[in-house]
Amino acid sequence: MEFIALIADLPVRLILSNPLGEHRKSEIRRISGQPDFYQCSRFTEKQVFHVNFPIEKLHEFLMKEFSQYRQIDAWGFQYVWNVKRTKKDKILVSKKANELKVEAGAHNRKKSYILQEKMVVPALVDLKIMDSEGNVLPSRYDKFKQINRFLEMIEDVIENEDKKQWNxxxxxxxxxYLTFIVYDYLTRIRKLDVTMTGLDLKADVISACNLTAQRYGYEQLNFKLGDIKDYQSDRDIDMVISLHACNTATDYALNQAVRWNAKIIMAVPCCHKELLHTGDFSGVAMFGAYGLSKERISALLTDNYRAALLEKMGYRVDMLEMFDLSHSPKNILIRAIKCDRKQSQKSKDVIEQIEGHLKVRLTLGRLLEDE
Ligand SMILES: C[S@@+](CC[C@H](N)C(=O)[O-])C[C@H]1O[C@@H](n2cnc3c(N)ncnc32)[C@H](O)[C@@H]1O
Structure with missing residues (x-):
């Protein structure tokens, strides 16, 4: 008996009954406040014994535990499950919709995500976040949630646009990775007509991505070799994405987006070095007295400066929390939406204060000035 589908439904509570062994019943629950752990309580007539185990062991644990029982009732996110072992050792599984949407406990899965389980997204399968049937692996659920969050940030913006064709x-x-997922979402799920181009300096990465796009059958997703600052497009660009482009590469990406009048910009800057190395922190000890704090503050100030410049160029800007598929857990996403509103005093102040106190004009400031 395989419990894959039941496990993929992320059960919050399971009761094993109709015993074959020494315990009367076993109850398995998510541990409150520790979403990555389950606790199994085994009941005898007079006592209860507890054992904790990590979420990724649920399958293995359940297989063993069920050898001592004939029945499992489980409450998952989508279904209420009933598993029975007959006298002839046949396993019968039935499930019905979990209409009460049983509280998904520590997992906090009350909302419905943009990507749902069973929607097979090839890149998520390749990333081993879901299996080939679209079941999200419990241990990768956080990643699945984060990717959904990123798609929501895009959806929040495009849902207000009466536009079917996007470049x-x-x-x-x-x-x-995210490019493939975004393309899949916009074309296959949102049914938009999307042409998407990925650009990078690395030839091997570009050819691998083109092969993957072919393998997934993504006809209007292509990858090109080149430098952001030299890239020319023969069509209007509606959205510019730039995730973890190193140091000032982000500034060139933002500059291109502004120049194209792109409606939406989604940028996650990284490797901020410019302000750290060229800013004069001597007059502002509170910003740069100690090594690591200077590095962190420089990064935040740089992103504030970028956000303020985007505002100056007629964008409404939010800063949101973003994740990285490969390494650092937290990052800042600069999301900018073209709205042609007047520049706020706040953004003028940010630019003036950074340039004035730290005696530097950073790349984006210079590029936009050249326009
Ligand atoms: C840290 S990786 C991020 C990749 C991907 N966007 C992600 O978030 O997983 C940064 C990528 O930006 C590319 N890059 C850096 N500067 C660039 C430039 N000036 N033009 C094009 N690509 C650049 C690098 O080659 C590298 O592949």
Missing amino acids: IVDFGCGKS
């Missing part, structure tokens, strides 16, 4: 550029696309 998108992804600058510094690298291995393009």
Whole structure:
């Protein structure tokens, strides 16, 4: 008996009954406050014994535990499950919709995500976030949630646009995991007509991405070799994405987006070095007295400066929390939407204060000035 489908439904509570062994019943629950752990309580007539185990062991644990029982009742996110072992050792599984949407406990899965389980997204399968039937692996559920969150950030913006055709550029696309997922979402799920181009400096990465796009059958997703600052597009660009493009590569991406009048910009800057190395922190000890704090503050100030410049160029800007598929857990996403509103005093102040106190004009400031 395989419990894969039941496990993929992320059960919050399971009761094993109709015993064959020494315990009367076993109850398995998510541990409150520790979403990655389950606790199994085994009941005898007079006592209860507890054992904790990590979420990724649920399958293995359940297989063993069920050898001592004939029945499992389980409450998952989508279904209420009933598993029975007959006297002839046949396993019968039935499930019905979990209409009460049983509280998914520590897992906090109350909302419905943009990508649902069973929607097979090839890149998510390749990333081993879901299996080939679209079941999200419990241990990768957090990643699945984060990717959904990123799609929501895009959806929040495009849902207000009465537009079916989108041209998108992804600058510094690298291995393009999210690019494939975004393309899949917009074309296959949202049914939009999307042409998307990923650009990167690395030839091997570009050819691998083109092969993957072919393998997935993504006809209007292509990858090109080139430098962000030299890239020319023969069509209007509606959205510019740039995730973790290093240091000032982000500034070139933002500059291109502004120049194209792109409606939407989604940028996650990284490797901020410019302000750290060229800013004069001597007059502002509170910003740069100690090594690591200076590095962190420089990065935040740089992103504030970028956000303020985007505002100056007629964008409404939010800063949101973003994740990285490969390494650092937290990052800042600069999301900018073209709205042609007047520049706020706040953004003028940010630019003036950074340039004035730190005696530097950073790349984006210079590029936009050249326009
Ligand atoms: C850290 S990787 C991020 C890849 C991907 N966007 C992601 O988030 O997983 C940064 C990528 O930006 C590319 N890159 C850096 N500067 C670039 C430039 N000036 N033009 C094009 N690509 C650039 C690098 O080659 C690298 O693949």
